[in-house]
Amino acid sequence: CPAALRPRHLRSVLLADHLAQLLRAQGVGVRLVPALSEERSWDVLRQLRVHWPSGCGGSSLSDAVSALKAALGRCPCAAACEQRPGTAEGAISKVHLKSFVEQQGLLGYDPNLDVLLVTEGTLQSLAELQEAVLQCPVSDPTAPRFPSSSCCSIVHVVNCEEEFQQQQLDVLWRILDPGAHTALQKHLVCGPVKVTNPSSPIGADQYFQLRKRQMYEASVIKYGELAQDEAWTEVIDTLTVAAIRFEMLSTPHRSQITLDLENSSISTKGTKSGAFVMYNCARLATLFNAFQQAVERGTYPPLPPVSDLNFSCLREEGEWLLLFNYLLPFPEVLQQAAQLPLPSKGIRITASTETVCKFLIQLSMDFSSYYNRVHILGEPFPHLFEQMFARLQLLGAVRDVFHSALATLHLPPLSQI
Numbered sequence: 001c002p003a004a005l006r007p008r009h010l011r012s013v014l015l016a017d018h019l020a021q022l023l024r025a026q027g028v029g030v031r032l033v034p035a036l037s038e039e040r041s042w043d044v045l046r047q048l049r050v051h052w053p054s055g056c057g058g059s060s061l062s063d064a065v066s067a068l069k070a071a072l073g074r075c076p077c078a079a080a081c082e083q084r085p086g087t088a089e090g091a092i093s094k095v096h097l098k099s100f101v102e103q104q105g106l107l108g109y110d111p112n113l114d115v116l117l118v119t120e121g122t123l124q125s126l127a128e129l130q131e132a133v134l135q136c137p138v139s140d141p142t143a144p145r146f147p148s149s150s151c152c153s154i155v156h157v158v159n160c161e162e163e164f165q166q167q168q169l170d171v172l173w174r175i176l177d178p179g180a181h182t183a184l185q186k187h188l189v190c191g192p193v194k195v196t197n198p199s200s201p202i203g204a205d206q207y208f209q210l211r212k213r214q215m216y217e218a219s220v221i222k223y224g225e226l227a228q229d230e231a232w233t234e235v236i237d238t239l240t241v242a243a244i245r246f247e248m249l250s251t252p253h254r255s256q257i258t259l260d261l262e263n264s265s266i267s268t269k270g271t272k273s274g275a276f277v278m279y280n281c282a283r284l285a286t287l288f289n290a291f292q293q294a295v296e297r298g299t300y301p302p303l304p305p306v307s308d309l310n311f312s313c314l315r316e317e318g319e320w321l322l323l324f325n326y327l328l329p330f331p332e333v334l335q336q337a338a339q340l341p342l343p344s345k346g347i348r349i350t351a352s353t354e355t356v357c358k359f360l361i362q363l364s365m366d367f368s369s370y371y372n373r374v375h376i377l378g379e380p381f382p383h384l385f386e387q388m389f390a391r392l393q394l395l396g397a398v399r400d401v402f403h404s405a406l407a408t409l410h411l412p413p414l415s416q417i
Contacts, residue, residue, distance in 0.1 A: 018245075097113045155185075243275055277361060286416055289415070304389060330401050
């Protein structure tokens with residue numbers, strides 16, 4: 001765990017959080033480590049609605065650390081550290097990783113892996129991984145397994161600047177615990193996060209507060225005094241979370257992200273922002289609220305059962321576009337986003353973690369185009385109800401897709417903007 005979260009760490013955490021939700025939706029049991037200690041609860045992660053475990057393992061973790069120390073003492077690759085000037089503080093042993101990698105014929109590791117100075121903290125990290133493996137819930141037997149094995153699999157989601165340290169941990173774990181699970185370790189590496197304007201280092205909390213201020217200022221410009229109302233606080237918070245999650249996750253994880261902190265348009269304007277997706281989701285909520293109120297006033301009859309609807313009256317190209325490009329392929333989109341194909345060799349894996357964000361952005365654009373062109377709630381004449389009901393049923397399904405996709409990002413749908 002880094003002492004201070006930077007945007008590059010945020011990218012890895014948000015990606016792991018999203019991937020965990022996608023895998024759970026496919027029936028795969030997931031545990032996230034390391035747990036956040038209470039001293040470092042990191043408000044910014046809570047504000048971003050990251051569901052990450054906290055607390056420590058207590059005595060069971062202490063026992064696991066002791067067992068790892070004993071394994072270290074028996075390890076032929078390890079030697080005790082003599083505390084001499086220049087020795088890293090807290091180092092209890094030095095382990096020759098390179099010789100182990102060569103002996104085992106392991107592929108894909110950095111050739112500079114050599115001697116690792118092991119500290120109590122290193123063993124604590126390994127103990128947490130071991131505990132997670134032991135407590136890993138059994139996956140749904142009908143779900144497509146990842147990878148195709150009955151054993152628990154470990155994916156290290158790490159930013160490229162800390163990939164080397166994670167490889168060291170990986171090899172050390174293989175040495176001290178030569179089980180089937182340690183042999184299944186894979187690394188999902190995130191590309192760099194470049195920050196401009198300012199170019200000086202910025203913390204994740206500062207980044208969040210900056211985007212939140214930009215979202216508030218843009219809302220005041222667009223909605224005037226309304227946006228200063230207390231009820232808007234939660235709306236602006238949710239829009240900020242959406243902006244940051246889309247900014248971090250709509251790019252393939254291997255690629256670099258450039259954060260222009262002075263450019264607020266990524267957060268508040270344009271069709272590629274999280275705010276645009278949330279706005280279109282809220283338009284659907286407003287539509288169904290308006291319909292429900294009209295039903296209560298007696299303007300329209302209630303929506304009939306699906307079996308009574310005539311979908312042949314849906315003749316707009318935009319309606320068939322929503323059905324064939326979004327509603328029908330959506331389950332496959334979620335499945336594809338959760339796939340972690342094993343590489344033919346090496347330890348790096350690639351995932352389509354940008355799939356859901358891109359899907360939502362494209363859906364928002366096509367829904368917005370259709371909604372701007374077609375009047376859904378027409379005049380209350382009985383001969384117009386058939387088409388209106390078919391359209392409402394279609395858009396109800398679109399709304400459900402929005403909600404399900406946003407849930408994988410821990411984003412609650414907004415009822416209005």
